[in-house]
Amino acid sequence: MILIAFQTPRRIIDPDWALEPSLYSFQELFTADAVYGQQVINSVLIVLGATLLCLVVGAFAGYSLSHLGWSKRTTMGFLAGAAMLQLIPPMTLIPGLYVVMSNYGLLGNVQGLILANTVFNLPFATIMMKFYFDTVPSELRESAAMDGASELKTFARVMTPLAAPGIAAVGIFTAIQVWNEFLMGLVFTTGGSEAPITVGIATLIQPQEIKFGPMAAVGVITAVPIILLVIVANRQIVAGLTRGAVKG
Known part of the structure; x- marks a missing residue:
């Protein structure tokens, strides 16, 4: 893919392979009248917005389910519902979501795609956050309460830093899912x-026509962030699974 991206159109279809480095494919993608540059910016904004919403809402929900004394029946019911949502084919939910977004004027803009991606990724983020907060001893929360810390301060300054590797892993996974979303x-x-x-x-x-050169070029542009995130995700997920709150 990288070799094709940096070849001239003539060399791409030439039966005699030879390397002729060229930026033609990238220049065609980012001409003044092309929209691919704006589409890359859109994808970045959607990833940042949806990931941030999933992390913030998922962290509050996961912490609440893990440490705020919900009954086991309520907790298991919520987790089961969130897990079942992941098994539903997205296409079955798209028509209803389309109507809702149309009524609120969210079609055809980045804000609507941010909210839509959040809807589909938040249940998984909440489940994972709950499991990561389970690794943080509740005694730390009780100690903070005895020292006069509010629940919000305990969440932000005591519990969240100890669950940081897990939160980072959830953020990376969510970003990858949102970046690859097509439907x-x-x-x-x-x-x-x-x-x-x-x-x-x-x-x-x-x-x-199939534009092999520009297709390979945009493939390089979109694949590199994913490759880097996967490399980081591997380390963060391992850290999130193995690190507890032993530091106190």
Whole structure:
């Protein structure tokens, strides 16, 4: 993919392989009248917004389920519901979500895609947050309460730092899921400058032509962040699973 991205169109289809380095494919992607640059920016904004919402809401929900004394029946019911949502094919939920977003004017913009991606990723984030907060001893919360700390201060200054590796792992996983999302970007936008880059890649396959060079170039642009996140995620997930609150 990288080799094709830096080849000229003539060399890509030439039966005699030879390396002729060129930035032609990247220049075609980012011409003044092209929308791929804006689509990359859209994807970045969607990833940042949806990941931040999932981390904030998921952290509060996970901490509440883990340490605020909910009954086992309530906790298990919530976790079971969140887990079941992950098993439902997204396509079955898209029509109803489309109607809701249309009523609130959220179609065809980044804000709508941020909320839609949050809806689909928040249940998993909450489940994982709950399990990570379970590794933090409740005695630390009780000690903070005895020292006069409010629940919010205990959450922010005592419990969250100890669950930080797990929270980071959830954030990385969520970011990867949102970055790769295609269906909602296709359905909830009309394409063009409103869409994420995953939808833009599909437009490079046309009835009369397949733009192999630009397709490889945009593949490089979109794959590199994922590769880096996977490398980081491997370390963070291991740290999140093995690190407890033994530091106190």
